[in-house]
Each structure stands twice: as structure tokens, then as C-alpha cells.
Amino acid sequence: MTANEVRSQAITEVLNRPAAGTEEITPLCDTWATDVFNLAKMEEALSKNAFKAVKKTVQTGEPLDPATADIVAAAMKDWAMSKGAKFFSHVFFPLTNITAEKHDGFIITNGDGHAITEFTGSLLIKGEPDGSSFPNGSLRMTNAARGYTAWDPTSPAYIKRTANGATLMIPSVFMSWTGESLDKKIPLLRSNAAMDAAARRVLTLMGETDIAPLNASCGPEQEYFLVDEHLATRRPDLLLAGRTLFGAPPAKGQEFDDHYFGAIPERVQNFMQDVEDKLYRLGIPAKTHHNEVAPGQFEIAPYHETANIAADHQQIVMTTLKATAAEHGFLCLLHEKPFAGLNGSGKHVNWSVGNETQGNLLDPGTSPEHNLNFLLFCGAVIRGVHKFGPLLRAVIATASNDHRLGANEAPPAILSVYLGDQLEAVFENIKNGKISVSSDGGEMDLGLSQILNFKRDPGDRNRTSPFAFTGNRFEFRAVGSSQSVSGPLVAMNTMLAESLNWIADQLEVQLGQGKTHAEAVAVVLKELMEVHGSAVFGGDGYSSEWHEAAVAERGLRNLPTSADALPVFTEPDVVELFESTGVLSAVELNSRYEVYSEQYINSIAVEAKLVIDLAKTVIYPAALKYASELATTFTAVESLGASFDATQVKVIAENANLLLATVGELSAELERHDFADTKAHMEHCATVIRPLMEKARGYADTLETEVDDAAWPLPKYRELLFIK
């Protein structure tokens, strides 16, 4: 079959795809959390005392005594086996963005060949996968190769189903034998603890006496693309790199805004409902789905949950999207920029902190006391974004997200915070001392009257802001669609912990001088805003004026590529932040730098190799073949005394030659390994390899618009995006 026949066959296959059959519809009450071993299931299965002990562990993360662990493990096994499970697996989250699992059977045989099942407390609590192939960023050079997984009782076990079976999945942490974190969960748990301790200090100083444990919450909005598998499998770039490395812009893209919130194609809605059905069985509160801006782009967003659980659930959402898409004949792309020139995919992380006693501390409440707390927590966020903006940039730095930032509703690489008009005015007044706080306990106005009348949507939504206040939470918009949410949550929780500790120190001084709470808050926030208020920005984050002013006038850092941003992990103030809060040791932090840098370099190397391969073996031959057909025809026509304009064949020859020459240069640059350090290697990727890939793409995309459509080997944008 010739290349173009392969492409047209793919289109035919999509068009002849049978409609998905209707499955029996199960009511939500019959499916919700049926596959989760949650507290309700434990209460049914355990004795009163065992349940009491496990409930405490679930709520606080405190270890279980071995005897109770055995009882819980046995109950968990019985429950899982009643669901058809024959295997169990600790689920963990190594420094790649994947979800890792190693399955073991419940089965053991006794001496005479009889099979019995067993699952002890120690098997539940600890697993020992051979971790040697996971990235560890030098942690293993000094430590043993073995990695341990340990049960995280604060995130419930659940059942993973396939057509042929079920497996008990146990959310776990993953560490080296010396206890260093090799994963994304341990720092998340530690960052929550740091935030809890610091928040508790502030709230206590503010006169609160009953303070329940504080948790960060997270609601991640997952954007993704769907491409029919027949077309996708004919695009090696989509299969191996998750994005198109070539592709001329289609005549129609997203300029009519006719996809966003439009009627969801039936085949896609079928897919979405299948995904949600699976998620509901796992107790994942999928809440919203809709068409996104780019053709072929969609979104799924759950209701917010405690950050640790939300992070585990988000990983399940990603794997479920991919697996279910395959069942429906789609390839699901979680890449941040699969198609040039169209909107990319983000994973906006909605983040807040709160507890059962004080409620959501980023929600302006209805009483002045609550609003003082709100102002302090909000101020702490502003300070955090200002002090650690470069860190927030670093935790969203991946080769794929670099393509997305700074255009098409994705925020720029400069980290600022958007408050909305009303709240911005309150903080501006505080900074300028325009707020009157009388010391005799009389009239007091800390902008509170404004806040008490606060409307839920206090300002316009600013899609160009990387970090936006949206009424009762912050939305970290810069996070990429393929990422784990843990890294961004760790950075936010930790910067908040550090800021709240600073605020507590200042409050102690002010209150010690006999000031009232309102007066102390006014003084502390005035100083905070004087030093850190320059991170607040409500304007157009894409404009060149902002890019200049942010750096020159406000001293914010612009870190356009991951090569610029990742080294932030090694900067002294960031090391100090993580060490002082106990979230990551210097060694653990450095391992992150090494792993993420290596991932950046490897991702770009894979893409560059694909560009070379596709250019030489797919695109150039197609161009050559068509040019030679034209040349043969021209000669034949000339022999009849007529002639064709040869401009087109010249354009094809010229671009084909330039394409080959550019990928030749690219090959030579890829061979280079003489870099002083990782940073220099990353810079080479960003400033030499990537521009050469873009240059090659330019020639190839011109060829796509010149070569006979029937002779073009790769499915085109119009097909990938519009055929469903």
C-alpha cells in the first residue's frame, strides 16, 4: 500500500466505524464509590475497636498497630475478593508523571499443592518493588537500589477493573531504604503538614481556640484532545511524542469560537459518560465536562477534594481517560500543545486551604473576624507568589508545557497574581495606609466593609494570569495537562507555610505591643504589601509592555523555557524553603532537579530524532516522488509543444533540499555531548535543537501545501481535528 493509500484508508475506516452500542444505564446511587474500601465499608467489615483504630489512622495518618493491621488487611482482602479481585498492588507515584503499580496475587500454595489466599498486615503496610529502574536523581548512588512502598491510609484502597478481572489497588508512598522520598506523594503529605502547623500558629494568634486539622484542597481541570485511532496510528509523532511535529495549519481552526461549549459530538459524549461511570465507581466526583476551545479538545473537571486524595484521583482520571479512549477507538492526548497554532491543554489547579472549624480560609466570609483571617491568608499567598514565583515556574516546567505558555489563553512564564478589581483595591489601600484602624477599639475599617459585600465573582476572569483569585480559591493556570498536580500543590502549600510563619512572627511582635487583632493585621499586611505587592497584576499578561515592566520595574523574573526555570530548584532560597519547612531535604530537592532536567533533555531528543526520521523517510520521499511525477509530465507536455509553469516544482525542490539540509544540521547537533553541566545541555536543547526542529517543520509544512493531497503521507490537521 502506498503512503497516501494508508492515509485515505484511515479516513475510510473512521467514517465506516460502527456507532457505539448503548449500554445499560446504571443509576448513580448504585455505582457511587462501590469499588472503594472507604470508612463506611470498613465500619461494616470490622469490629468496633478495630474500626476505631483504623478511623484514627485514616484521619491522621498515624501508624496502625500490627495486630489491627492484620485485621484490616484480612477485611480488605475479603472485600476485594468479593469484587472479583485475585491480585493486589501498591500504587505509587514516582518522579515520572506516571502511576506505578506492581501486582501480586493473594494466592499462596501450601506444601501439598492446595491454594489458599493470604493478605497480612505487613503486606498491606509495606511493599518492596525493585525500584532500580525508576528515576532517582542520584539518590541511589549513595543508597541501595531497593525502593519501598508504604500504604497511605489517608487515601482509600480501591478496585481496578479490566474485562477479565479486578485488582485491589492500595495508594502508597515510595521511598529509598533510608527513607528519602522517591515519589510525589511524600512531599505532598509533608507540605500539607507544614502548612497545617503554620496556619495553626496564625489562627491561634488571631484568637481561635478550636482549630481542626487544616488541609489544602484541589480541584484540577483536565483538558485533553481526542483523535481517532485510525488517524493517530498513522502519525508516528502523535504516538511517540504525543504531539504533531509537522502539520500545516488547516484552512479553518478555532477562529469562529464555534467549538467551545458547543454541542458535544455524540461519540465523544458516549466516551465521557463511560469515563465518568468508571470514576463514580471509584468515588471520584467528576462534575463538569464540555468542549474546549480548540476543535477536538475537551475538558473534565471534578469537584474539589483534599489535596492528597485529589492528587491520587487525578492520576486515576488520566489513566482512565487514556484507557477508555482506546476502548472507544480514540487516542487521548494529554500533551500541552499537540497542535501548533491552536489552544493547548492546561490543568488549572484550583487550590484553597481550610478545615472543619474555620472553614475555607480563602473565602471572604460574612463576619469581620473571618475576614481578618481571609486577608492574612490571601496576603500570605501574595507574598508566596512574589518570593517564590520562580519556583512556581519551575514546578510547571516541562518540555511540553514550554510550547503552551504565553499564548492561546495559557499564561505567560512570568509569575504574577491576579486578585480581581475589588480585592486588589482592598490590598492597595492596606499598602497605602488608607485603612483606618483606631487604637481605642472604636471604628475599624480594614477594607472589611468592602469584603463583607464581596461578590463571588469579584472581577473579570483573567485568562492571561498564571495565578488568579476566583472568589474563594486561587487558580494556578500555568499547570500543564500532562502533569501530576502534586508538584504544584507542594510548591503552593510550602510557600504558604513559609509566608504564614513569617506572618505569625510579625503578629507576635505586634500583638506583644498591645495592638488589637485588626491593628496588628493592618501593620503586618502593610509591610507585606510594600515588599511583595509588586506580584499583584490585573492587566494583560501577554502584552510586551507587561513583559518589560514586570522585569525592569517590578523585578519579577521571566523564565521563558524550562532550561531557564528548572535550575531554580538548586537556588539557595528554594533549598532553604524546603529544608526549613521539612518538606524536602537538599538531597531530595536536588534529585528532583536532576530527574526533571533529564526528562526535559530526553523529551527533546526523542522529538528531534522523530523529526529527522519523518523528514528523511516520509516527507522528503513524498515530495521527491511528486516532483518527479510533475517533471515527467512537464517533459511529456513539452514534447507536444505546450508547457506548464515550473514554479511549483521549483518550490518543492527548494523546500525539500532545505528540509534535508536542516535535519542534517539537527543530526549533528544531537550528537553533541560535550556540555559543562546539565544546565548547559538544557540550554542547547532550548536554543539550538528546538529552533532547528522548528526550521525543519517550516519547510515540511510548506511542502504539505504544495504536494498533491492524494500523495501526502501523513493525516492532516483538518482530519486529525475534525473527523470524529
Ligand SMILES: NC(=O)CC[C@H](N)C(=O)O
Ligand atoms: N478556556 C480556557 O480557560 C482555556 C485554557 C487553555 N486551554 C490553557 O491552556 O490553559
